[in-house]
Amino acid sequence: MLLIYCPYCEEERNELEFRNGGDAHIARPTNIADITDEEFEEYFFIRQNPKGLIYERWRHVHGCGKFFNAARDTVSDRFYLSYKAGEPKPDPATFLNNGNESALNKDKGASK
Amino acid sequence: MSDLMQATRRGVLDGMHGGSAVARLTPAAPASRISLRAPAASVEALSGALAVALPVKPKTSASANGRHALWIGPDEWLIIDESGADLVAEAGKSGALHSAADVSHRNTAVIVSGPKADVAINAGCPQDLSLAIFPVGACSRTLVGKAEVVLYRTAADTFRVEVWRSFAAYVFGLIAEGAEDAAL
Numbered sequence: 001m002l003l004i005y006c007p008y009c010e011e012e013r014n015e016l017e018f019r020n021g022g023d024a025h026i027a028r029p030t031n032i033a034d035i036t037d038e039e040f041e042e043y044f045f046i047r048q049n050p051k052g053l054i055y056e057r058w059r060h061v062h063g064c065g066k067f068f069n070a071a072r073d074t075v076s077d078r079f080y081l082s083y084k085a086g087e088p089k090p091d092p093a094t095f096l097n098n099g100n101e102s103a104l105n106k107d108k109g110a111s112k
Numbered sequence: 113m114s115d116l117m118q119a120t121r122r123g124v125l126d127g128m129h130g131g132s133a134v135a136r137l138t139p140a141a142p143a144s145r146i147s148l149r150a151p152a153a154s155v156e157a158l159s160g161a162l163a164v165a166l167p168v169k170p171k172t173s174a175s176a177n178g179r180h181a182l183w184i185g186p187d188e189w190l191i192i193d194e195s196g197a198d199l200v201a202e203a204g205k206s207g208a209l210h211s212a213a214d215v216s217h218r219n220t221a222v223i224v225s226g227p228k229a230d231v232a233i234n235a236g237c238p239q240d241l242s243l244a245i246f247p248v249g250a251c252s253r254t255l256v257g258k259a260e261v262v263l264y265r266t267a268a269d270t271f272r273v274e275v276w277r278s279f280a281a282y283v284f285g286l287i288a289e290g291a292e293d294a295a296l
Contacts, residue, residue, distance in 0.1 A: 001238065008170065008185065008186050009170045009171065009252075010170050011170070011171070013239070013254075014238035014239070014255075016238060016255055017254060017255060062253060062254060062255050062260050063185075063252065063253055063254065064170070064184065064185035064186065064188070064253070065184070065185045065188060065253075066185055066186060
């Protein structure tokens, strides 16, 4: 059973209380009416689906109801940290301090 | 001539009882409730209008004169008034920005009391209900089985389980089975 830290409730809660909300930090283009179909596809549909570190939106739907972001390893399902929505994307080096973690290198390959 | 039929309102849990020697289940008396949403700037005015200080710390509640304000989220509270007062009107008197939805008839409540009340609820709820983590006055929206509930610890051995009325029989039955298991 996964325990997920909710930054609003300030404690770990059971995974059953949460819903995944897809990739985090996807910025909606400010000129959405002007962009081409290809650019819209890139923004709307194309995701990296990395093996390793991923930043995701989660909603504490059966708790406080708030959306927040979390860094998770897609292989081990380990949650590195969660942070409130709107806060900047944390630097992986600040929470991947264990030399055995392979997620950092995998993330470098996946992110652009 | 046909007899006059009179409809009488009946609570969804009326007459139900259950549990065991260590955790007893009883339906709570009818109460008025609002789901209150408000930004931080309105909290003070709303606290004054409702005569109960809205808690701003996660998982905490405040009570005054049979009225309970439960923290649900950073901008959401569940207000329960056991005397059936018109909470929407009272919140409206604050003059501050807020949304108050009357959910008195949407919710009902089960009172679970006894030395193993926490064990009975834990039969369907994964939260840590030990006194150190979930002290008297603590409250939280969570799940019991497949139904969403709001747990509110009113005493060391008593919980108020606020549940939507359509889920009430399910939650009552699940916790009643948990209470029987707790007695084994």
